[in-house]
Amino acid sequence: MTEYEEFESPEELLKTKQREREVRKGRKKQSFFKGLLRFLTGCAIIAGVYQFSALDGWYLPQTAFKNPDPARVQIVNNRIVKTDKIKSVIKDVQVPKLPLYMANLNELKYKLISLAPVEDVYIRRYAFPARILIIIREAVPVISILPDEKVKPVAAFTKDGRLITGADYLPLPPEYATIRVLSYGNKGDDYTKWDAAKVLQIEKIARYVETFARESVEYIDLRNPDDVYVKIKTVLIRLGKPDEDIFGRIKRIPTILPQVQKVKGKVKYIDLSWEKVNYLKLRSNNENSTGAD
Numbered sequence: 223m224t225e226y227e228e229f230e231s232p233e234e235l236l237k238t239k240q241r242e243r244e245v246r247k248g249r250k251k252q253s254f255f256k257g258l259l260r261f262l263t264g265c266a267i268i269a270g271v272y273q274f275s276a277l278d279g280w281y282l283p284q285t286a287f288k289n290p291d292p293a294r295v296q297i298v299n300n301r302i303v304k305t306d307k308i309k310s311v312i313k314d315v316q317v318p319k320l321p322l323y324m325a326n327l328n329e330l331k332y333k334l335i336s337l338a339p340v341e342d343v344y345i346r347r348y349a350f351p352a353r354i355l356i357i358i359r360e361a362v363p364v365i366s367i368l369p370d371e372k373v374k375p376v377a378a379f380t381k382d383g384r385l386i387t388g389a390d391y392l393p394l395p396p397e398y399a400t401i402r403v404l405s406y407g408n409k410g411d412d413y414t415k416w417d418a419a420k421v422l423q424i425e426k427i428a429r430y431v432e433t434f435a436r437e438s439v440e441y442i443d444l445r446n447p448d449d450v451y452v453k454i455k456t457v458l459i460r461l462g463k464p465d466e467d468i469f470g471r472i473k474r475i476p477t478i479l480p481q482v483q484k485v486k487g488k489v490k491y492i493d494l495s496w497e498k499v500n501y502l503k504l505r506s507n508n509e510n511s512t513g514a515d
Contacts, residue, residue: 365424371453448464
């Protein structure tokens, strides 16, 4: 049986073919309009995204760093570095002409990290309005440098050996309880050449003295770097040369400190600089008499 024998007449076959053509045409039109709708929708989305990204709420004002407005540029967590100092450093940084979420703020970060007390910087971004939060992380000072115990510190060191100087950072905020170190900063006691290892040694000396004397260290005298003195509340202690044996000499403090109480007011300093021998340097009319242990 052929395909044409299924129909009653050629007229019906013709009508069937016509209906099939109309269905195909309808599907083509439907497919065309769907494609056109997808295209127009895509264009509308792209245009909308472009318009949305161009809103002022995404952009920092071009004067944001020259004249920082706390509503746009907020600086927090800085204790040693004054806010005015930070503003003076960032004023020359170019504000990116991009939406804030796309902007590269590395130049701003590097400018701030170049400041001696600053250990790291975190920048948080917000939109509508566009604004940033600058979070400063400062290194912790552990040593203050004074030329004399009666004057204010002229410099400070952090634990990692950073030297902090200048009126922009000093005096340090009162919450920092640093070890006071006497140094003239010239000739043999040039503290500007100290590194992290030197800072660690000074910290260790202070810690040892406080442990064995059971008193707080008031200052460490390094004005003669080959003859170290440490002042505690009760008495001045001479430790001598800061060699590998200095910590052994510090351990002798408890054996002689009680004798200071017996001659209270007469001791100029405890002398531990001698090998295995402790001395009490006494005050006298001629300032030359000593007592030995």
